[in-house]
Amino acid sequence: MCRMTILLLIAASVEAFGATLRGQLRRIAPAPRAALEAVVATPAADVDASLKKGIASFYDASSGVWETVWGEHMHHGYYGLEGGERKDHQQAQVDMVDEALAWAGVDSGVPPVRVLDVGCGIGGSSRHIARTYGGSGVGITLSPVQAARANALSQAQGFGDRLQFTVADALQMPFPDNSFDLVWSMESGEHMPDKQKFVSELVRVCKPGGRVIVVAWCHRDLAAGETTLRPSEERLLDRISRAYYLPRWCSGADYVRLACTHGLRNVVTADWTKSVRRFWPAVILSALRPRNLWRLFRSGEATLRGALVMPLMIHGQKRGTIKFALMSGVKAKPGDPRDDLSPVLPPPAAVAEPESKPPSPKPATSSSASPSPNGFVWGNTY
Numbered sequence: 477m478c479r480m481t482i483l484l485l486i487a488a489s490v491e492a493f494g495a496t497l498r499g500q501l502r503r504i505a506p507a508p509r510a511a512l513e514a515v516v517a518t519p520a521a522d523v524d525a526s527l528k529k530g531i532a533s534f535y536d537a538s539s540g541v542w543e544t545v546w547g548e549h550m551h552h553g554y555y556g557l558e559g560g561e562r563k564d565h566q567q568a569q570v571d572m573v574d575e576a577l578a579w580a581g582v583d584s585g586v587p588p589v590r591v592l593d594v595g596c597g598i599g600g601s602s603r604h605i606a607r608t609y610g611g612s613g614v615g616i617t618l619s620p621v622q623a624a625r626a627n628a629l630s631q632a633q634g635f636g637d638r639l640q641f642t643v644a645d646a647l648q649m650p651f652p653d654n655s656f657d658l659v660w661s662m663e664s665g666e667h668m669p670d671k672q673k674f675v676s677e678l679v680r681v682c683k684p685g686g687r688v689i690v691v692a693w694c695h696r697d698l699a700a701g702e703t704t705l706r707p708s709e710e711r712l713l714d715r716i717s718r719a720y721y722l723p724r725w726c727s728g729a730d731y732v733r734l735a736c737t738h739g740l741r742n743v744v745t746a747d748w749t750k751s752v753r754r755f756w757p758a759v760i761l762s763a764l765r766p767r768n769l770w771r772l773f774r775s776g777e778a779t780l781r782g783a784l785v786m787p788l789m790i791h792g793q794k795r796g797t798i799k800f801a802l803m804s805g806v807k808a809k810p811g812d813p814r815d816d817l818s819p820v821l822p823p824p825a826a827v828a829e830p831e832s833k834p835p836s837p838k839p840a841t842s843s844s845a846s847p848s849p850n851g852f853v854w855g856n857t858y
Contacts, residue, residue: 524669528618528645530721530778531667535619538779539598541771545762548600548629549573551663551691552752552800559753565762568755572691573604573662579746580689580804587611588658592681594646595664599626602639605660612637614651616644618667647673649681657686665692665731669723675734684809688740690731694801697729709797716788719781728801740805741812749793749800756790 542550546566553568554575555561563571577583587609593602596615606613617623626641644650646661647670659682668674678688695705695713704710713725728745735743763772763783772783792798 536621550597592656594661615641743805
C-alpha cells in the first residue's frame with residue numbers, strides 16, 4: 477500500500493472518529509428528570525450491583541485490546557516531574573510504578589514480603605513489584621477475564637504460586653485483618669462508590685507498620701468557601717463517568733482525610749497531573765492507527781464509549797478540574813502517638829474565574845463518606 481493511501485486512510489479514520497465523537501457528545505446531556513427520579517427510587521444494592529456488572533463487563537471487553545496495543549500495565553505513564561520527558565509509552569507505565577513506590581518511601585524501607593494489588597488489571601504492577609522486591613502477592617479485580625489473564629501471564633513468566641489473582645470486591649475483601657505489608661491501588665479508587673469504605677478496607681488488611689498507596693483520578697481540591705464543583709465541571713465529570721463506570725469523584729484532600737480517619741500516619745499526598753499529561757494524547761494517537769481502530773470497533777460498544785471520551789480527560793486536566801493524585805501512609809501500630817496522624821494536606825487548588833452566571837447554591841457533593849450515589853445511570857446514557 478502506498479504512503480498516500482495510508483495517509484488518506486488515517487485522515488479518514490481521524491475524521492470518522494471526530495464525527496462520531498461530536499455526535500456522541502451531543503447525546504450525553506444530563507438524563508431527563510423522570511429518568512433520574514426512577515433511578516433515585518432504585519434500591520442502593522441494585523445500583524451497586526449494576527455498577528459492578530458494568531465495570532466487570534467494561535474490562536472484560538477492553539482489556540484484550542489494551543494489552544495488544546499498550547502491554548500489561550493498564551494505567552497512566554510517568555513522563556518526568558513536569559511531563560516533558562519523551563520515552564517509550566510502555567516504559568512510561570513501568571516508570572509510573574517505580575516512581576510511585578519511590579515517592580512513597582518503599583525503596584528506603586524493608587522490602588514488602590506480601591503485597592495486595594487492588595484493581596490489579598492483568599497483573600502488570602504485581603509482577604513488576606514481585607520482580608523488584610521479591611516476596612509474594614495477591615491481586616483482585618471485578619473482571620473474570622482480567623483475573624484469568626493475570627494468572628496465565630504470571631504462570632508463563634515463572635512466578636508460580638508467588639502471585640495469585642482472583643475476582644473480589646474491594647469494598648468487601650476476602651482477607652483477614654493485618655494480612656499485607658504493602659497495599660497498592662493504582663487507578664482503581666475511581667470505581668469505588670463508597671470511598672470511605674474503600675479506604676477503610678485498604679487499611680484493615682494492611683499490617684501495622686505496613687504501607688498503603690493510592691494513585692487515582694480525582695477532581696480538584698475545593699477552595700475555601702466552595703461546597704461543590706461548578707456545574708460545568710460536574711457535567712464534564714458526569715460525561716466521563718458514564719463511559720468508564722465511575723461513581724462520584726473525590727479530591728486528593730478527601731483521600732488524605734479518610735486515610736487519617738482510618739488510622740494511617742505520616743500521610744503524604746502529591747499532584748502528578750503534569751507528569752502524566754502526555755498519556756492521553758498518546759492513547760488517542762495509538763487508537764487512530766488503522767489496525768487499532770479495527771480492534772477498537774470489534775471490542776464492542778463499552779470500549780468505544782471509553783475511547784470517545786478520551787479527549788474529555790485531556791480537557792479536564794488542562795482546565796484543572798481533573799487531577800492525578802497520589803496518597804500514601806503507614807498503618808499505625810499500637811501505641812503510636814496520636815500526633816503522627818496529622819495529615820500533610822496539599823495547598824488549595826487555584827480557582828478559575830467564576831462563570832458568567834453564578835451557580836445556585838446546592839448541597840455539597842464532594843464528600844467521600846457518602847453511600848453509593850443513587851441518581852446515576854451507569855453507562856446507559858449514550
